Amino acid sequence: MKLTLSHGTIQGRSHDTNEDCVKTIPNTRLAILSDGIGGRAAGEVASRMAVDTVAEQFTAESSVNSDAFESTFVQQTFLRSASLAHDRIRELADAKIDYSGMGTTLLAVYFGVDQLTAIHVGDSRLYRLRHETFTQLNEDHTYASNRKLRTGYAAGYLLRSIGTEDIFEPDLISSPIAAQDLYLLCSDGLSDLVPDDEIRKILLSKVAGYEETIKKLIEIALEYGSQDDISIIIASLGE
Numbered sequence: 001m002k003l004t005l006s007h008g009t010i011q012g013r014s015h016d017t018n019e020d021c022v023k024t025i026p027n028t029r030l031a032i033l034s035d036g037i038g039g040r041a042a043g044e045v046a047s048r049m050a051v052d053t054v055a056e057q058f059t060a061e062s063s064v065n066s067d068a069f070e071s072t073f074v075q076q077t078f079l080r081s082a083s084l085a086h087d088r089i090r091e092l093a094d095a096k097i098d099y100s101g102m103g104t105t106l107l108a109v110y111f112g113v114d115q116l117t118a119i120h121v122g123d124s125r126l127y128r129l130r131h132e133t134f135t136q137l138n139e140d141h142t143y144a145s146n147r148k149l150r151t152g153y154a155a156g157y158l159l160r161s162i163g164t165e166d167i168f169e170p171d172l173i174s175s176p177i178a179a180q181d182l183y184l185l186c187s188d189g190l191s192d193l194v195p196d197d198e199i200r201k202i203l204l205s206k207v208a209g210y211e212e213t214i215k216k217l218i219e220i221a222l223e224y225g226s227q228d229d230i231s232i233i234i235a236s237l238g239e
Helices: 040-064 071-095 196-204 210-223
Strands: 003-010 020-025 030-037 106-111 115-121 125-130 133-136 171-176 182-186 230-237
Touching (some): 003 020, 020 040, 020 230, 030 230, 040 106, 106 125, 125 196
Antiparallel strands (some): 003 230, 106 115, 125 182
């Protein structure tokens, strides 16, 4: 099944640097997005470390393993690479005072023959558009998403992230894919302010190319008043 990957990212109006990081690797059918925590250089460093570690480990392991791209292999590789990223970020945060407390969200998706496999920590979102039905496939790891904890806490406060705790608890996701599916990965600079139905309408509008769709989504987020970094990946599945 043909896969087209497109991405874009911009620095938020309230930030000195872009603390998001995105990477797409078409030949391994991999898309990765992270949103750094810690402010200034720290968040930028954490997000880049997470994305680079997952990309490097996934590429290295898939090139030498005969079972590469099987669902179990992908899940295990995601877990190993995310754990390594977590450890590396923790070690650097402990070693340098400027990086103390830094961390990041992580969303990595592999598009296989008939299903996707993803690993997710934090509040970066994975959506699917299929036959005009727009569905969020992962769950935000925030106080707002936890009914037991949402009262009295900031809605967007993260319950889970990479690098900020002694251990991390990622979610693994598997979902069947089909020709003509469209998948959206995004940071909360988009999803925190723009309603899902507005995002859906833009994805359905069929503007000239997915790069233009990404630009339109960023424009809408800014119109809604987003001050945060905005990062987007669109994955389109053909026949």
